Amino acid sequence: MIKKEKQYTIGTDIGGTKMNAVLFDGKRVVADYQLATPKDTLDHFMVMLKALLEPLEEKARENKTRIKGIGVGVAGVIDYEKNIMLNSPNISIINGVKLVEELEKITDLPIKLDNDANCFIRAESLIGAGKGYNNNYGFIIGTGIGGGWWINGEVYRGSHGGAGEPGEMIIDYQEEVGLEEAYHKLTQNNPAQLAEETYRGDVLGQKAFEEVGQYFGIAFANIVNLIDPEIFIIGGGVVEASDLFLAQSKKIMIKHIDSEESAKKIKVIKGKLGANAGAIGAAMLIT
Amino acid sequence: MIKKEKQYTIGTDIGGTKMNAVLFDGKRVVADYQLATPKDTLDHFMVMLKALLEPLEEKARENKTRIKGIGVGVAGVIDYEKNIMLNSPNISIINGVKLVEELEKITDLPIKLDNDANCFIRAESLIGAGKGYNNNYGFIIGTGIGGGWWINGEVYRGSHGGAGEPGEMIIDYQEEVGLEEAYHKLTQNNPAQLAEETYRGDVLGQKAFEEVGQYFGIAFANIVNLIDPEIFIIGGGVVEASDLFLAQSKKIMIKHIDSEESAKKIKVIKGKLGANAGAIGAAMLIT
Numbered sequence: 001m002i003k004k005e006k007q008y009t010i011g012t013d014i015g016g017t018k019m020n021a022v023l024f025d026g027k028r029v030v031a032d033y034q035l036a037t038p039k040d041t042l043d044h045f046m047v048m049l050k051a052l053l054e055p056l057e058e059k060a061r062e063n064k065t066r067i068k069g070i071g072v073g074v075a076g077v078i079d080y081e082k083n084i085m086l087n088s089p090n091i092s093i094i095n096g097v098k099l100v101e102e103l104e105k106i107t108d109l110p111i112k113l114d115n116d117a118n119c120f121i122r123a124e125s126l127i128g129a130g131k132g133y134n135n136n137y138g139f140i141i142g143t144g145i146g147g148g149w150w151i152n153g154e155v156y157r158g159s160h161g162g163a164g165e166p167g168e169m170i171i172d173y174q175e176e177v178g179l180e181e182a183y184h185k186l187t188q189n190n191p192a193q194l195a196e197e198t199y200r201g202d203v204l205g206q207k208a209f210e211e212v213g214q215y216f217g218i219a220f221a222n223i224v225n226l227i228d229p230e231i232f233i234i235g236g237g238v239v240e241a242s243d244l245f246l247a248q249s250k251k252i253m254i255k256h257i258d259s260e261e262s263a264k265k266i267k268v269i270k271g272k273l274g275a276n277a278g279a280i281g282a283a284m285l286i287t
Numbered sequence: 288m289i290k291k292e293k294q295y296t297i298g299t300d301i302g303g304t305k306m307n308a309v310l311f312d313g314k315r316v317v318a319d320y321q322l323a324t325p326k327d328t329l330d331h332f333m334v335m336l337k338a339l340l341e342p343l344e345e346k347a348r349e350n351k352t353r354i355k356g357i358g359v360g361v362a363g364v365i366d367y368e369k370n371i372m373l374n375s376p377n378i379s380i381i382n383g384v385k386l387v388e389e390l391e392k393i394t395d396l397p398i399k400l401d402n403d404a405n406c407f408i409r410a411e412s413l414i415g416a417g418k419g420y421n422n423n424y425g426f427i428i429g430t431g432i433g434g435g436w437w438i439n440g441e442v443y444r445g446s447h448g449g450a451g452e453p454g455e456m457i458i459d460y461q462e463e464v465g466l467e468e469a470y471h472k473l474t475q476n477n478p479a480q481l482a483e484e485t486y487r488g489d490v491l492g493q494k495a496f497e498e499v500g501q502y503f504g505i506a507f508a509n510i511v512n513l514i515d516p517e518i519f520i521i522g523g524g525v526v527e528a529s530d531l532f533l534a535q536s537k538k539i540m541i542k543h544i545d546s547e548e549s550a551k552k553i554k555v556i557k558g559k560l561g562a563n564a565g566a567i568g569a570a571m572l573i574t
Contacts, residue, residue, distance in 0.1 A: 077546045079548065086546065134446075135445070135446045157515070158549070159422045159517040160546060160552050162511060162515040163512075163513060163514050164513070165512040165545040166512070168508070168543065168545040169509050170505045171457055171458055171459075171460045172458075173505060174459065182460075214460075218460060221457065222456050222509065223513065224449060225452040225456060227514065228445020228446050228449040229445070229446060256455065256457055257449065257455075258454075259374075259447060259452070261449060262445070266447075
């Protein structure tokens with residue numbers, strides 16, 4: 001048997017608040033690194049992205065291991081044919097940007113691009129909380145709301161790459177307000193800070209998160225009544241504060257699921273891979 | 288080459304208002320028959336179902352052709368393992384009934400059961416408006432609201448048989464009202480009659496259907512943002528009045544689809560097989 005040369009991949013998860021990158025050996029994270037996501041200019045964004053990747057490339061050199069490529073997960077709608085960011089509501093400086101072309105200016109490594117929620121559910125399904133399940137809905141609660149669906153061993157993208165956007169779900173008919181917009185409003189565009197204040201006793205924060213929980217519960221029920229997954233896997237930066245809203249979400253979800261069998265069997269669990277899930281799933285794009 | 292013996296199948300589509308049955312030769316409807324759906328007792332329901340099937344069996348005898356089996360499509364959630372109707376909101380007398388067992392009392396033919404919207408989208412996908420497409424969402428507007436999804440050559444059922452229930456979609460967060468409930472309310476539980484009145488000039492009817500159109504548009508957008516199908520195929524008894532609401536639905540749908548590509552490419556078309564679509568798709572259950 002020929003011994004296979006050990007190789008790394010890099011995965012980076014670009015969110016509305018943080019950019020996270022991992023050096024991945026196929027099973028474990030060898031090194032990881034984080035920076036705040038620049039919001040001012042594309043130039044600054046690319047400089048910081050380069051700064052995020054360099055320590056990992058350095059680590060690989062130290063370990064004398066080749067890097068096969070870089071997978072990039074990013075919040076927003078992507079044109080997968082042209083590798084353009086079509087709509088990234090929480091990182092507006094990259095809207096319309098050919099992100100792969102921009103990255104090719106700062107690295108010679110092969111690059112693959114995917115939605116961040118798709119990366120999250122890929123990693124959690126293959127080596128995380130969804131291992132052993134085959135119909136997993138990833139629901140990302142961070143700066144915005146993202147979704148990714150893992151079914152029959154792959155990410156479902158839809159006929160035109162537009163699937164997996166539960167943040168756009170309208171659940172307030174009269175105001176025509178989508179889930180993400182309602183979430184932004186309720187959490188005053190800073191869910192992490194509001195969670196902190198709520199833990200310190202802020203009653204209004206508590207009420208807001210209860211309402212967030214109700215919104216998510218309705219969204220979960222709508223998803224179950226359409227696609228009936230085995231499990232929801234919850235991720236994103238706000239998952240740490242999920243005790244403020246997830247019980248409420250489950251209660252509301254169960255109430256509105258049409259099929260008794262689905263209501264009995266559906267599971268809502270938190271991801272197992274923590275803050276690195278998206279970056280690991282991005283690294284897994286490089287095969 | 289051995290000449291294959293010609294065989295028929297029977298399909299019946301049991302809706303909240305009418306029961307429809309066809310004798311099907313694999314390509315065309317040989318004969319069809321309709322009766323009103325009894326709502327009073329299960330005994331009456333079974334007597335009328337027998338009366339619906341008999342003329343078709345008689346026709347097969349006339350043509351000296353064997354019937355292979357009977358496929359039954361019915362509105363509601365089905366436990367496919369136990370063949371029990373779990374929840375049929377518009378035909379409450381069959382709730383909890385083992386429909387296949389009941390049918391075996393009136394016929395010796397093999398019987399298969401499926402949701403009516405699944406039957407509709409199967410028929411329309413294989414020989415109707417969805418032929419040549421591979422990701423087709425059937426949206427049934429009749430006494431109630433049903434849904435069925437055809438992807439990769441088969442009906443998608445979900446992990447616990449609970450998929451395809453867009454009627455339960457909550458799009459009014461404040462009132463926790465589902466799509467079907469709102470539809471019932473707006474059309475005063477009799478959409479066909481309200482449509483008639485609207486065509487005769489009833490202004491309130493017109494307003495009601497505009498609102499119905501808006502509701503459906505939001506539901507379509509929510510479906511696109513989750514599963515991004517190629518086409519919606521609209522069916523059900525109220526499809527004949529769809530000029531009262533469908534233009535409004537399309538407008539609202541496009542407005543709320545997140546992916547530009549999906550918004551540009553999604554099609555909303557009416558079924559091609561008319562009132563027999565569901566019964567044909569039920570007949571196709573027998574293979």
